Amino acid sequence: MEQIYFALVDTPGFFASVIRKVTGIDYIHVVLSMDEELQEAYSVGRRNPSIPILAGFEKEDTQKIERVFPTARYKIVSLECTKEQKAELARKLRECYEKRFQYHYCVLGLPMILLNIPFYQKNHYTCSSFTANILQENGIELFDKHFSLVTPRDFYELEQTSTIYEGTLSKFNRLNGCYPVKRRNMFRRMWRKLSYAMNGVYL
Numbered sequence: 001m002e003q004i005y006f007a008l009v010d011t012p013g014f015f016a017s018v019i020r021k022v023t024g025i026d027y028i029h030v031v032l033s034m035d036e037e038l039q040e041a042y043s044v045g046r047r048n049p050s051i052p053i054l055a056g057f058e059k060e061d062t063q064k065i066e067r068v069f070p071t072a073r074y075k076i077v078s079l080e081c082t083k084e085q086k087a088e089l090a091r092k093l094r095e096c097y098e099k100r101f102q103y104h105y106c107v108l109g110l111p112m113i114l115l116n117i118p119f120y121q122k123n124h125y126t127c128s129s130f131t132a133n134i135l136q137e138n139g140i141e142l143f144d145k146h147f148s149l150v151t152p153r154d155f156y157e158l159e160q161t162s163t164i165y166e167g168t169l170s171k172f173n174r175l176n177g178c179y180p181v182k183r184r185n186m187f188r189r190m191w192r193k194l195s196y197a198m199n200g201v202y203l
Contacts, residue, residue, distance in 0.1 A: 002086040003078045005164075006131070006155050007031035007038055007060070010073040022114065023153040027075060030127045030152050031060050032134070034090050036076060036164055037176045038062055042093045044105055044130040055105035057096055057130070062169060063178050072169040077161035085138050092134060103130075109148055118146035128152050 008027035010016075019028040033041035041060040048054060049061075049068040065072060081089075096103065106124035113126075125133065132143055132150035142158060143150050155161075165172055173179065 001080045002083050003036075004081050004086055004089060005033040005036050005038070005041075006077050006079065006161065007033060007041060008075040008077070008152060008156055010075075011065075011069045012071060019152070022110070023151045025153050025156050026073070027152050027156055030131050030155050032089075032093070032131045033060070033076075034086065034093070036078065038076070040090070040093075042097060043127045044103060044125045045127050057100040057103035059097055062173055066169050066173055070170065073167065074165065074169050074172055075156075075163065076165040076172075077155075077158070077163050079140075079158070079161050081140055085140060088138050089134065092138070096134075106148075113149055113151060116149065118148050120148050126151075128155060131155070 007030070009029035009031065010026045011029065016028045020026060029043065029045055031038065031041050031043040031045075033039075035041075038060055042057065043060060044055065044057050046055050047058050049065050102123050104124050106119075106121055106126050106129065108121060109119045109124070109126060109129065112119035126148075128150045129148045132147040132154075135142060136147055142160070143154055165175075
């Protein structure tokens, strides 16, 4: 058997607080990864961690995320799958990344989750609905409901997973030899402070 990984992410900010109220847990984002270091990890989320309103399919960069969200916390869990399932998932994720600008965040689906009404808009997903759908398409059935209704809470409560890390993103990055990219000039330092304020981070 092989392993795939889910990263459950807790970051500050206005949008995060709204999702917390909907899901009832602190972890508000789901990332699907082929390795436990999150080197080959993808999700539907912010294209730039600093800008909340631009979202789509992207490859995760934990160094950049730490730079914008210095207080972020991660819970990383593993799930067993077959070698064939993992290979096909990896292929499909790379294919999605090549076409990443065709994928968008499903804002219209958020109220449907509250109403428990399945809703699918072509190539529009939340982080959790994308992950649930791509798993389902590859024979990994985890949830007894339509993929559009799956939330980060459903991944958090999975009994089939094993926790391999839970703690701060900064500690996780250090354990894997990664350090946040430093911005050197004054403009970039000012942008960093602005991004903190936009995301509700106060240092």
